[in-house]
Structures are given as structure tokens and as C-alpha cells.
Amino acid sequence: MDRTQYQTAGGQSASKKLSLEATTPPAEVPGYRLQKFLGAGAFGQVWVGLDLNTGRSVAVKFYLHRSGVNWSLLSREVKNLVQLSADRHVVQVLEVGWDAVPPYYVMELVSGGSLEDFLEHNRPMPVIEAVDMFRKIVIGLNHCHGKGVLHCDLKPANILLSEDNEPRLADFGQSRMSHDQTPALGTLFYMAPEQADLNSTPDASWDVYAVGAILYRLLTGAPPYRDDSIVEQIDTAGSLPKRLEHYRQAIQNSPPPEGHLRGHGVDRMLGRIVNRCLAADPADRYGNAQQILQDLDRRDRIRARRPLMLLGIVGPLLLLLATCIFAARSIEHASQSTISALRSEAFGSNQLAAKFAARTLESEIERYFDAARVETRGQELRELLEQSFNDPEMKPLREIIGSSATSDAEKVAARESMLDAEPRLRIDAWLSKRLQRYQDPSGTSRRPRFATMFVTDAMGTIIGIVYEDHVERAQNSAGRNFAFRTYFHGGRKEIDRTTPREAITPLQRTHLSAAFQSTATGLWKVAVSTPIYFTDDHTRADAVFVATINLGDFQLLQSEQGANQIAVLVDARDGPMRGTVLQHPLMDARRDAGETLAGEKFQVDAALFERILEGGDVDYRDPVSQCTDGKPYWGDWIVAMQSVELPTADRTEVPGKQDEPKETADLLVLVQYRLSKVLAPVGQMRSVLLTEGATAIASILIVTLLLWILVQRSGETKTISHRAQQKDTSDHDGMTETIAV
DSSP, X not given: OOOSOOOOHHHHHHHHHHHHTOSXXXXXXXXXXXXXXXXXXXXXXXXXXXXXXXXXXXEEEEEOOGGGOOHHHHHHHHHHHHHHTTSTTBOOEEEXXXXXXXXXXXXXXXXXOBHHHHHHHSOSOOXXXXXXXXXXXXXXXXXXXXXXXXXXXXXXXXXXXXXXOOEEEOOOTTOEETTOOOOOOOOTTTSOGGGSSTTOOOOHHXXXXXXXXXXXXXXXXXXXXXXXXXXXXXXXXXXXXXXXXXXXXXXXXXXXXXXXXXXXXXXXXXXXXXXXXXXXXXXXXXXXXHHHHHHHHHHXXXXXXXXXXXXXXXXXXXXXXXXXXXXXXXXXXXXXXHHHHHHHHHHHHHHHHHHHHHHHHHHHHHHHHHHHHHHHSOHHHHHHHHHHHHOTTHHHHHHHHXXXXXXXXXXXXXXXXXXXXXXXXXXXXXXXXXXXXXXXXTSOOOSOOOSEEEEEETTSBEEEEEESSOOOGGGOOTTOBOTTSHHHHOOSSOOOTTSOGGGOOOOSSOEEOOOEEOTTTOOEEEEEEEEEOSSSOOSSOSEEEEEEEEGGGSOOOOOTTGGGEEEEEEEOOSSTTTTBEEEOHHHHHHHHTTOOOTTOOOBOOHHHHHHHHTTOOOEEEOGGGGSTTOGGGOSEEEEEEEEEEOOOOOTTTSTTOTTSOOOEEEEEEEEEXXXXXXXXXXXXXXXXXXXXXXXXXXXXXXXXXXXXXXXXXXXXXXXXXXXXXXXXXHHHHHHHHHHHO
């Protein structure tokens, strides 16, 4: 099927013999000097000659065997070549000598060999070179179609290459005119499926398929659909019609080839061009070579515009990115500045709130001091105490309990007796009546609220005591000695319990004790104690009146911020208790719910505590947030701390001491403000700015995309219009050429 002319076996033998003996030209050709034997075929020889007029090298083809030559086909080939010789991509025929003996024709010498030879050593070709070669082949084919000539057997072997690799369409032995109805067979795997039929009618789409197969070969190194199984089916089919039928069905039933799509550098548009050329259905192919050139040109324009299009997209995106980065930095800078300003303002507000809470607590303590003094100034209490202390039953019991020399067993026995002593019970009755005056179940009264009241003798033994709530006899502290407690001796720390009672002297003025934790409820308490003198000699107190207060009963801070700003009491004593949380809204909530805090201790980190005391703006984590019900206090807080001053001494207590500087208590007021609440405006500001920024970015992107689509569609509209104009022109030229032929 690769050959277009046939020769008998005897003729082929004679030709071979002649080719071996080709040392002199078969004949002289006027105007040309034959220089070198180039090769021999089935019907003659080809010699290299020199045009004596122009000095141009030519190829002269002699037909030495007239008997086997189809002169009709040969004359048609030469006639078509002569007609097409004006195009530089078609082999040019320079002269014809049909009347000479032997007949010959002269054509340009294309010395680069065939494209088939080139591809045997260079496959596949780089995409840029392959497309350039393909374009030139299609230009030559378009020229042929414009002249009304259909090649019908395009393949790499029928394309010759010049020294600079310029392709030339050659071998038009199977060519047909566009109006010709005679079938023509091409070469397997370059021939369109509908062409593989002895009754087919020539069509331009045959050549379209062939050039598509050539481009596929350039890109992949092999023709499309070529497969060993298909080749075997065709070779074993027998007759030519069956072989053609197998070939036709193999292409029509196979999926479209995809080898070219996997090639490096093959873009989608080039892949579509190959696919459209190789479509099994002629209706899906390009109608002619001109349409292929139009798509190639369109591909070139798009590729040429690609950098500009890329710049048109990437440029605004880069500008937008730079704007976003600058905006983000501006938002971050503004946020940090706002955060700094808000923190500074909140810290200052906290400091004022802490001072206010400390002053409030100082006023509360002063009211408790005044209440304790009022209770001790009454004649009735002094008379009761004097009678009890001097009672023959009570006096020895007090001495046993207050002495360091007595045994524990003696003290226990004396305590049991004291609990039932009538003089002591009268003191309890008086204290109970007085304590009721300070009870306010509604919590609305501004009167001080005492948890317990008791009186000690001059040795520190509790003589009478009453509680806010009922306690069992075993838990009653009456008859026990607590001289080591700060509320008795007036110091800042408890005295070692092994210290002899006789060595401890009672306080001389009203005093606020250090905080201590109730063993029953776990609540932290303080005691207000004041000395009682039976005579005007205030050298040594005869008794001490003590009233205890739950620290949760102090009203520290009334804030409109609710749970976002709270006041806490912290222990200020040096030692292991420093930084211990003594009062907290969580403790109040637990107390109101009837829950105990016994066994739990919340303490501020030592290093953090010192930084807060120094007045630094720090991120504070509430220690109570670590417990199971402390989640409402989770997170960072801004804190400020303020010391609490004690009231000045009363003139009647220590004459001449009332002008001394105020003494600070072992309590610190810590006001904490939730940081998330402080920074909420920043979050809102950032949210608004980010939303506005995102909206602006989205708007810019949408506008850019719409403009890009508009430009794209505008370019496509121009391309379609240009293509339609070219098609009209091509159709008109084709009709003119056909009529001329």
C-alpha cells in the first residue's frame, strides 16, 4: 500500500541490474550537466545535475522502463507538481521531457533527505520545532488545496527536507483534483479511516487527518493507533479490501489516541488541534488546512498574550497582596496601639477601684472597731466579768487552765467543770443577746455582722463564747486557752504554743487579727479584739473582748461590670501564707450554697505576686479558676493591688498614741478586670476592619475577573470574525482555482 506504481518481477530484476551498472547518465539533458548518480527505483534512475544557466543543483528523474509505468498517473503527478511549483513548501518541477528517450523531468534538488529519515534519528521532536515543522507542512498543503489539488498520501516519507530543514511536499502520485471522484489509497496509520475504501471519494479531510498523524508522530515518535495487534490483524486479513476494512474498523472502534497529551510542553490548545485532526468522524475534523492554520495562529496569539494576561492577573493580585499586607500591618499596629491604650486605661481604672475597695474595707473595719469598743464600755459586761473571775468556783478553774504547769488531763477536767459553771453561763447569755443585734439574715443592714463573740481572761482563757450557728459541746471553745493567738496578744504573728502563758501579755488597744481558716466551714475569718479594764489603770488588761468576722461579709466593691470586675482579699503576711486568697466571689457562692471550702487553698504565684505589688501591668490568672467550678474565672485578667490601713488608736485605749501613723493590716485588696472585656472593642474594631477589607478585596477580585473575562470574550469575538472572513475568502479562492483548472 506504500507504493503507487507496480512492475513485474522480470522488470524489477532488470532494473536492479541497471542500477548496479549506473556509471554514466542514460542520456544528455539539454541545459544541464549530469554530475552524480543519486539512486534508482523500480522504473528508472535519479541523477544530480547542474543547471548550466543558473548554476543551481537539480535532480533529474529518468523513466527507463516504459512497459511498467502508468503514464496517466505519472503525467498527472508531474502536471500537479508543475501547477504547485510556485509554493516554497512544495517540491518544484523545473522542466519536463516526455518526448525524449528516455523520458525525464527535472525538479529542484532537496538534499536534506526525507522527514522519515530525520525522525528515525530524532524522535520525538521538541514541541516548538514540531509545531514549526507542522505549520510549514500545513502551509504547503493549504497551497495545494487552494490550487484544487488533494495530496491523498501525506506521510513523513513524502516530505523532503532542505539543508536548513525546510519541509517540501513531494510524491504527488496519488494526488487528486478536488472535483475528481477516483479513489486513492494512502499509507497505513497516516490514512484517514474513510479513505481506506476502494469506493471512497477524495476529500480535503483526508489530508487533514494525514497532517494530524504527522504532527502526532513529531510529538510522540510513532504514528497514531499503530499497535502490534492491529498490524497483525491487517497483515493476516488476506485480500486488500479486507485489510482496508480491518484498518478502518480498528481506528473507528479504538479510543482517541492520548500519547501526545502526555508530552512535555504540549498545551491544551495544541492537544485539541491534534485531536480534531485525528477525529475518526470526518464531520468532527477541520474542513481544510486553512482552519488548522487559523487555530495555530490563534494559539500563537494566545501564547503571545499569555505573559500580558499573566501580568494582567498577577500584577493586580500582587498589588492586592501588597495592599493586604500593608493593611494587615496597619490593622495590627492599630490594634496593638489600641490594646496598649485600653490596657493602660483599664489598669488605671483598676488602681482606682482597688484604692476605693481598700478605703471601703478600711471603713468597714473601723465600724467593727467602733462596735467592739461600744460593747466593752458597758458597765454590765465588766460587772459580769468581775463576778465570774472572782467567783470561788471559777477562779481555781481559770488558774488551772491558764497555768503552764498543769497537765492536760487537769485542764480537760477543769474545762468540763467550767462549761457548766453558772457564772460562765451568765456571760454566755449576755453575749448571745448582744450577738443577736448584729445578725441580719436579709443582708440589707449596714450594721457590722459578727460570726462569734467571746471574752478571755487576762491569761487568754475563753470564759464565755457564743456562735452564729449552733455548735456541739465538744467543739465549744469555752474553757480553752488561746493566749498565743494574735487577737489576744495583739501581735502580727501567732506566738509559739509552747511559750508559758505567764509570759504572754494581753493587747492594749483594739486590734485586727491575722486571717485564720475555720476548721468547720473552711471560710477565712479575722477577729476584732479590744482590751477590757476593770479599773482606770490601763497597764495590763483584765480581759479581752473578741468578735470574729467572716471575710466574705465585707462589702468591697460595687461594680457595674458584674463578674468582669471583682475584688479579692489576699493575705499579705510574709511566709507560707503570703499571697493566699482569703476572700473571693467563688467562696461566697459556695458558702451561700452550703458547701465547704475546708482542705482547699488558693494562692497567687510568688513571683507574680511581687510583680503585682510593684505596680506592674501583668497578665493575671486567677488561682480559683483551676478548680472544677472555677471556669467563670478562667482566662487573663488585669489586676491592681492596694494595702489596707487600720484605724488609729482610740484616746481612751492608749493615751498619747492616737497621732501615730496608721498601721497597715495583713490584708491586700486585689481588683481584677477581665482582659477579654477590656479588649472587646479591639476585637470589634478588627472584625469591622477585616470585614471591610475582605469586602474590598472580593470586590477588586470580582471586577478584575469580569474585566479579564470581557477581554477574553472580546478577543474570541475578534478571532471568530476574522476566521469567518478568512473562510469566505478561502472558499471564494478555492472556487476560482477549481474553475480555472
